[in-house]
Amino acid sequence: MKILSENSALRRRRFLRLNILGALVILIVSAFMIITGEYSSLQERQSADAIYNILAIGSIIYMAVIWISCVMTKPFWFPNKD
DSSP states (O other): OOOOOHHHHHHHHHHHHHHHHHHHHHHHHHHHHHHHOOOSSHHHHHHHHHHHHHHHHHHHHHHHHHHHHHHHHHHHHSOOOO
């Protein structure tokens, strides 16, 4: 992996953090819909909750993968200045 310029590294880190923030928003919205959803039938509730559960779990996994990639590649983006 090549060492990036400081401007490029900051831009890439900001992009990854915005991805984490976006996934967090999806997690919060899906958890809110799971808790407060009003449905007319049990089948409707089960199908909607299944979708919201997949969104919540997917966003947690996505946040973890992006965070790990951000942490693991940081030494390449911001090398120690000797």
